Amino acid sequence: MTFRTAPPLSGSVTVPGDKSISHRSLMLSALAVGESRVEGLLEGEDVLATAAAMRAMGARIERDADGVWHIHGVGVGGLLQPEIALDMGNSGTSTRLLMGLLASHDLTATFIGDASLSKRPMARVTEPLAQMGASFTTSPGDRLPLTMRGACPAVPLDYVLPVASAQVKSAILLAGLNTPGITRVVEPIPTRDHSERMLQGFGADLRVEQQADGARVITLIGEAELKPQQIMVPGDPSSAAFPMVAALVVPGSKVTIANVGLNATRAGLIDLLREMGGAIEVVNARDVGGEPVGDLVVTASVLTGVEPDPARAPSMIDEYPVAFVAAALAQGRSVFRGLEELRVKESDRIATMAEGLRAIGARVEEMEDGLIIEGTGGQLLPGGGPIATKLDHRIAMSFAIAGLASREGVTIDDMRPVATSFPTFIPLLRELGAVA
Ligand SMILES: O=C(O)C1=C[C@@H](OP(=O)(O)O)[C@@H](O)[C@H](O)C1
Ligand SMILES: C=C(OP(=O)(O)O)C(=O)O
Missing domain, CATH: 3.65.10.10 (Enolpyruvate transferase domain)
Structure with missing residues (x-):
């Protein structure tokens, strides 16, 4: 063209609608008990890959004629073993955040993606998630396709982000939802904070403190219970x-x-x-x-x-x-x-x-x-x-x-x-x- x-x-x-907020609204709604409504969801392929994955793990997700999305969640810890490989398409956010979410569930999942996604580094999430107890079989260079086995119960992690990445931060926080105890992430350079805002909105016990040097310290107490929300993206x-x-x-x-x-x-x-x-x-x-x-x-x-x-x-x-x-x-x-x-x-x-x-x-x-x-x-x-x-x-x-x-x-x-x-x-x- x-x-x-x-x-x-x-x-x-x-x-x-915002892609980052759309992914997170589907994931957190799928973990709340009851029905959440999402207006303005981005209906792009990346977000639809997240929706398909959450469905494959038991959430009911429907779009009504007015374009409002209705998500019936299964509760934190309630995701089911997916029967098929989770196809993440082109989406790094879907892949890394879902790896976090599944890391503290008792299930095995395989992640696949397109040629672009299959070249992207995953060690940045597999390393901290392995410290929480999850195990991974990855393609050479810590890439997709990869299969992970979640740990339940997982071990809470205290982690300083080695790379300024909201995806890594969010993966650890999402793993912390179903992990008993205090999960703590320190980000020396602040990154997008949609996960923190939305986790608080869903009722998770999450606190954010800013240190004198500008670093942000995020503390999450698990296991969390999430309440369904109405979200405008x-x-x-x-x-x-x-x-x-x-x-x-x-x-x-x-x-x-x-x-x-x-x-x-x-x-x-x-x-x-x-x-x-x-x-x-x-x-x-x-x-x-x-x-x-x-x-x-x-x-x-x-x-x-x-x-x-x-x-x-x-x-x-x-x-x-x-x-x-x-x-x-x-x-x-x-x-x-x-x-x-x-x-x-x-x-x-x-x-x-x-x-x-x-x-x-x-x-x-x-x-x-x-x-x-x-x-x-x-x-x-x-x-x-x-x-x-x-x-x-x-x-x-x-x-x-x-x-x-x-x-x-x-x-x-x-x-x-x-x-x-x-x-x-x-x-x-x-x-x-x-x-x-
Ligand atoms: O958390 C998110 O929603 C995103 C974080 C960023 O990635 P990194 O965390 O890899 O920097 C960004 O590039 C991506 O489009 C979306
Ligand atoms: C980097 C991007 O997305 P993702 O990491 O989710 O593939 C992007 O949208 O520019």
Whole structure:
């Protein structure tokens, strides 16, 4: 598919529900006793993989005609032995969080996934979960396919995260739900806190303390009893990132993106784009179901290069690919460092972005932990392709946005991966007038 120079974008759009919150709402609802309701659930392939897995382990999950999801949970400790391998598709979050959930259940499960997921490292979760008593048979390099045997009762863990990862933190906390005693996770660099917020909302005995050095200490007392909830899932800031950057870089644009989650542990891209000179206004700020939400009004702006502090990486970890596109169109040089984690996402996002940006005429230097990008100074990028998306939705969408600010257009080899997190991406671009 080719994305071409766009006329000024305009209109008001909404993005689908937050992927992180959607996964967690299905998992925790499936562990509560009784019926939970979830509105605004992301109906993307990643979240549907989580739903299928929870069903395979005994939860009843239905979607009604109004798009509201109803989940009848089995209670903490009540998951059943799945009779089939759990197919996680492209989804790292489903895989790692479910491994945690199952680690303290008396059952055996096999996890499989697509070619991208089967390359991603799992030792970061198998190591702490093994300390809790679970055992694993993995493919070489601690990868999928893998089979795990949960431990019941599991042993509570006191763990300092060696990598800034909300998936690892959440896996341990979810394992702690069915573990008698105190499970404690220390994160030296804060990551997205949706698990903590939602566990508290479901009634788990969970406390969070911030140390003087900024580290967060999360304490969970098991075994937990979870009460069913009514959940409203806000729009995904990681999806809003694409129309946000599009509106900034397509001259003359003014776009509203309504109902976007603004949790500070996720809002790093907004801060970064503002530092670059982007006009992004938050209106109608409110709280929806324990998460801050607002509408974003974004006006095309001349952007300048930046050198963001690596400590903010977790707050925009999935937004770097599209931030690189913004930097490629900015005035001057941007230096992005401390981003090793990008190498183990759906693709190696440092290498894939460097290769793709060069293919469309941007000036990029690749480093082990990031990129140096010389912007065009507001001129259109030359364009080209085809870009190899490597089963990575965020690569596909980032280069689609680059195409809107290119002279010759940008061709993407495969837009299908977009269905994992943002199935309405093309219709949304159409609504803004970006594509025919
Ligand atoms: O916990 C989550 O929902 C997620 C955490 C992040 O992964 P890491 O924990 O591997 O950084 C992020 O990249 C992913 O898209 C979703
Ligand atoms: C990294 C991502 O997701 P996951 O780890 O769940 O595959 C993402 O959505 O960008």
